[in-house]
Each structure stands twice: as C-alpha cells, then as structure tokens.
Amino acid sequence: MSEDKTPRYEDKIIEGYEYDGITEYDNPCPGWLMYIFYFTALLAIFFVGYHFGSHSKDELLEAYTIKLKEAQTETEASESTQQPKISESELLALLQDPAALAEGGEIFGELCALCHGESGEGMIGPNLIDNYWLHGKGKISDIAVSIRSGIPDNGMAAWADRIPEQQILHTAAYIKSIQGTVVEDAKEPDGELVEE
C-alpha cells in the first residue's frame, strides 16, 4: 500500500476486505453522478408517460404525414408560378449554332449515352429520337428540366450541380436536334405522343 503522507482526502479504507492487494475506499457515490441518474430517470418517466398517455400510438407517423403534406402543397404552389428563364424561341436558336450542338453532342456521348444509347436510340433509359415523351412535351426547356433535376424515381441523375447551366442547355438542344433520326433496333416508343 502506498500511503499519502499528507492525507488530502477523507477517504476511509474498508477494513477486512482485500483482493490481491486491492482495497476499496468507503466513499459514497458522487452526488453529481447520482443527480444525472435521477434526471435521466425522471426524463424517462416523463417520456414514457407522454408516449403511452397520448391518444395516438403512431405519433411519428402522423407528424411526418403532416409535414409531408405541407411540403407537397408548397411544391404545387411554387411549380405553378415557376416561369422559364429563357424563352423557347431563344433556345431554338441554339439549333442553328454548330458549336453549341457539338458541345451538347460531346456531353451526350459522355454522360447520357450510357443509358440512352450512343445515338439516343434508348437502352436502359427511353429512346430520345421519337416524339413520344415521358416527361414534358419535348421542348428544349422541358428536356433541360429533366437534365437539371433528373428523374430520381427511374434512376436518372440530376446534373444541375455537376455541369454548368450553359452546357445543360446545349445538351438539351442537341437532344432536340436528333429528333426524327432513325436508328436500327431503337427502343420502342414510350410515353405520350406530342404532335408539333
């Protein structure tokens, strides 16, 4: 036993109990620790009472349904007021811009062809060469929306934060430019027919 020459604590060793040289002090449990325990126990009682006492047994589910509804109504409201930033006629001018189409084609080959085929004939994703559309009406601005926010439900990525807006528009214009091309073994039409 190492003994402190100047006992700084009023510790008292419990006599008569020693295990391989280990002894124990007869100190009480630290008060602050006990208060933490009482606090958490009170919290527990309160929380259990709150849970079992409430009328609803599925509070979480209800709370999230309400939140979800709120979010959805907001979405509808904002979508109806959303205005396209650039008019379609401005975008159509891109079709006459070979540099823009070339850039769009390059991006298409790099990013879109994986799922839509090298020539837009469709593979994992729908074909992009006919005038049937699943999302939007086939306008360049519609195509740009799909590129920007993706179609998460079907596994299409959102590219808004990953390629600049300018390039998104160029890619959309490129896709518009391949409308009506004929590719052998293209994927069958999917979506809604849009007559121009």
Place this chain on the structure above:
Amino acid sequence: MSSSNDTNSGVVQVKYNDQIVRMFTLATIFWVTIAMLVGIIVALQLAIPQLNFTSWLTFGRLRPLHTNAAIYAFAGNAIFAGIYHSTQRLIKTRLFSDGLSKLHFWGWQFIIILAAITLPLGISQGKEFAELEWPIDIAVVLIWVVFAINFFGTLLKRNEKHLYVAIWFYIATIVTVALLYIVNAISIPISYTKSYIVFAGIQDALVQWWFGHNAVAFFLTTPFLGLMYYYLPKAANRPIYSYRLSVVHFWSLIFLYIWAGPHHLLNTALPEWLQTLGTVFSVMLWAPSWGGAVNGILTLRGAWHLLRTNPVIKFLVAAITFYAMATFEGPLLSVKAVNSLGHYTDWIVGHVHLGALGWNGFLSFGMIYFIVPKLWRTELYSKKLANIHFWIGILGILFYYVSMLAAGITQGLMWRAVDANGSLVYPDFVETVIRILPLFLFRALGGVLFLGGFVLLLFNIYKTIKQAPKELQEETVQIKRSSPAPIHPERGHRKLEGMAAAFTILALIAILVGSIIEIVPTLSVNKYVNAEKKVEPFTPLELAGRDIYVKEGCFTCHSQMIRTIPSDVLRYGAASTIEESMYDRPFQWGSKRTGPDLARLGKKYPDLWHYMHMEDPRAVIKESIMPAYPWLITSTIDFDSLEKKVAVTNKLGVPYSDEDLSDTSERAKEQAKKIADLLTKQGVKEDVSDKKITALIAYLQALGQKGGE
C-alpha cells in the same frame, strides 16, 4: 491438482496457471494485427472501389470478417487472458482445469480460423456480428460452455470468500453472452453452409439488436470494466475510489443495458412502445456507464504523477476517457431526433470505433504492457516505445473519429436537405457520397496510424519476451485457508459477494427482466401484423436471389427500411411497414447506408440497368463506389437446393402455393428464362438463364412489390 495442502497449519500453496494466460495474450496480439489489417483494407475499399479484387475479397464479405475478428478474435482473446489472469489472483485459486483451459484456447482459435475461412467465402447468416453459420455457432456455444465450467469451477474452489467487483462483471459477461448468442442463432439448417433463422421481420430485427447491442454491452463493456477494476488499482497501487459506487453502478448497468437494443431501430417499423423503451433505457444508461469511468478515474486521485511516468496508466486512463465519451454519445444518439440524423451514417461507425479503438483497444494494450513483463518475469523492453505507441494511437483514434463524425453529419444533413419547394436538394444519392469520399481516406489514415502504433507494441513485446528467462516458473503463493472471522456479521451485498451461485442467479434475473418484457410480446408477431395487408412471399427464384444478396453482404451497405421521417419518404417512397418484411429470414433492414436504401427498389430500373450495374457499377453511375460483381454473371444458380429452402420457409409460416412447393426448381427456371430472354433482347450477349445475376435481378425487382404497404 496443483495445490498441495499442508493440513497441519492450514497453509495452502497455490500455483497459478500462467501458461494459459500467456497463450491468450499472444493470441490477442496476433488477432489484433489481423483485425486491424482487414479494417484498413475495407476502409480503403470504400474510398477506392477498384480494390475489391475478387469475390472473396469484396467489401461485403470482408466487413463481417473485420467486425468478427475485432470482437471475437481480438476482444475475445483479450478478455480470456485478462479474466484468467486476474480471477486466479483475486480468489487465490488455480484455474479449475488445465485441460479445459487448453480446450478453451485451442477451440476458440479453431473457431476464429473457421470464421476467417467461411466469411470470405460468403457463408453467412446475414446478421451483424452473428454472421457465422450454424455449425460454427454450435462450436462457439460449446467452447463458451467450456469457459463457463472452467470459470465457475474455479469460483467453487476459491480460497477467498468474497468476490471482488471485477469478478461480478465476469459473471454477468459469461451468463449473458451465452443467452444472447444462443437465442439469436436459433436457425434451421438447409445444408452445412446455409440455414434460415427461425425469427422473421420485426422479431428478427428485435432479437438481432437485443443481441447486437448487448454484444457491445456484455462482450465489449462488462468484461473490460472487470479488467479495469483489476489492472487499474494494480498498476496505480491505489485503492478503488468507492466500493458503494461499484455496487450501484454494476447492478444498474447490467439491469438497464439489456433493454436498450431497440435504439438501433429508431424511426423504423418497429412498434413504437419498443422504440420508446429503447430510447429511455439508453438515456438512463448514461450515469451507470459513467459510474465505471468515474470510479476508475477517481481511483487515481493522489497518483496523477503516474500518468507522466507509467505507460500502462496512460493507456488505461485514455481508455476510460474514451469509454466516458462513447457512453455519453450513445445515449445522445438514442434520442429519436438525433438518431434520425446519425443513423445509417458514418457517425455510427465513428461512435463504434471510439469504443473499439479507444476503450477496448487501449485498455487491452495497457493490460498487455502490464502483464507481459509479469508473465515472462522480466521488465518491459522500452517504456519510451510504449509512450510513442500511445501518442500515435491517440492520433489515429482522433483522425478516425473526427473524419467519421464529419462524414456522418455531412451526409446526414445532405440526405435530409429539402429546398423551399419541398423537394430534395440532393436527390442523387451518389452526390452525398462524393462529398464525403476524402473523409474516407482520412479515416483510413487514422486506421494506419493506429496500426502503426501497434507495430511498436509488437516489437516491444517481442523484445521483452526475448529477454525473459528460459525457464518460466509458475507464480506460487502461500495462503491461509482458514479465513479470519468477519469483523461483524455480514449483511446485504457483502453477504451476497460470498455466495457465488446466488450472485450468478441474481445477475441472470437482472438481465432476464428486460429481455423477456421486450422480446416475448413480439414472438406472437400476428399481434402487430395487419391481416388485411396481404403480402406475397418471394418466388423460389427471388428467394434464391435473396440468398445471394445475403451471401454477398449487400446489407453491409444497403438498408431495406424506409424510416418514418420525411426525408426518407421523399427519397425512397412510403415508409416501410411491419408486413413487408414479415417473411424475411434474416431481416435485412440494415444498419448503414453507404449506398441508398433498397426497400422499394423493385421496378424502379429496367433489368438491363441492374445487369450492367452489377457487372460494373461505374458503367451506369460514374462516381459509384460499389464493388463490381462480375462473377454473378458467370456462376450458376443452385436450383437443386431451392426445393428444400422453400419447404423449410413454408414450415416456418411463409405461405407458398402447392405448385411452388412441388415444382420449385421448374418454376424458378421458368422465371429465370423470362428474365434472361428479355435481357438477350436488350443486347446481353450471353444466355444468363441459369446464372446468379438473374436470380439477384429477380429479387431486386421484387423489393417493395409484394404488397403490405
């Protein structure tokens, strides 16, 4: 027996069995190295998917190897070494049986080797920390019983009437681990390498996390607290701060811990009353956990100078500090709101490693530095190296923890980010992965540092043992058998400490209360299942695909549980219900989303997408970190075993039709042909109608498509 009795004087000579302690110590050191090496490999695989070389070296198979090696091989051997070393001395008795000790040692190492072979082969029950298949499970239980007989046998012939607090923790460990392991592993064999768990869906989820959480409690906490109660006062040569605190925190800890399992299932389809219990009992665990930490730290009062001079004390004090941090973070993460952010993210991985590296790792290292010189009758080769080990290790833990905490919170916030329109800001899962990839590298660096420090221990211990005398005598002590009459008649807990059997039974009751109250009601699962929600079972082919999903360890990165929180619903669809997983054996709710949730994956993508994605994920999602699974395209489906699988699950209550039962493999082949034909039409060159990929695609396309919403 090795104790010679001198009846005349009542003096007994006791020789301790130190050889077994030496063996377990060396095994600990060996397995730490393996567990950490595999840890670094899987950490790097997450950052660099190209490091998934072949089937048996993919993340999904190596991750279970890492966790099992860390828990059963490293921590297991460490606690056996410490328990055998300290118990003999605390009750002044040689271990009950040298033969059982050896059987325990070699049996345990044999189990570890079996695990190290079967897990990379994909032989897995698909339940975390309980992946080992049924023959190995039986071996684990048998060897644990050998351990128990050896331990309690030693207690029965003890030369010290009272059991010291360390022994209480050992008792709780042995009893509870046995119960947890057996109940969680009950399964029906299909073959030597495949079985189905009897529990399904929420039952299985609840039992699994009752087991999983308490594996942390009774395999990684209570035995290590016991070790702390022995090695800290021995190394510091100070009395324990408070005997009363020992009593209070021991009983409250084991009683409360067992209830806390459901905090792994917060915001899921688990009935809310269970989630509530999980939360409140976890929060109440804060003080009892700190009780151990406080009793350890305050024991050092008046001996703080040792922290500068004694590396053992350094490691032990740091371990206790990490324990205090982790046991504060635990209750915090058990609060539903915090959990909704942290769950499924790397925060949890960080939390676990705070415990595993900081508490279990450092405590074991402190113990090793303490006992090796004692066991080999020499001095530690270099205190300086031990000190350097300490600081490198600390740095490793901090790198690891901070990078995981940052990664977890970052990704958690990105998952739930919703813009003013109510839609997700990062709808693309991979975006949230790209953001934290650099942190994965920092984490790996943390692991490398931790292992680097450990290499110093290897060298130091090697040198220490080398300088040991050739002949190692077993430590012998003379003790008086006739114990002095107690000073006053004993009452209460003191009396109990003299009655090992009664103590053990009381500890068993303490852990049974919470277990029974939580688990028994869910055994009649029908109570929670809405009979109107019809759920179709997986077809035989889909079942074959599901077994592939389990075998490949997909659950290590993908959950199948859409929680009742808005961002989960926005991202993945309506919240998962109890009914949807009611036939799932094992349940695959998962605990980590390194990739997205898959509960409603079915019909979302075309078959061809899955085909290309499994062949090379980066062909479809450029930045994906998922391993490629090319062998699924070349290896064949085991149609022959399907009949038995369907029959067994049918007996367990899955409503298969008579046709499914009688023409199992024909029906599976039929469905496979349909999928394969379509794939061929879409441009896949090979005929994959008998290949694993087809079964897996069938299963993935069935996820969330069987009703029960």
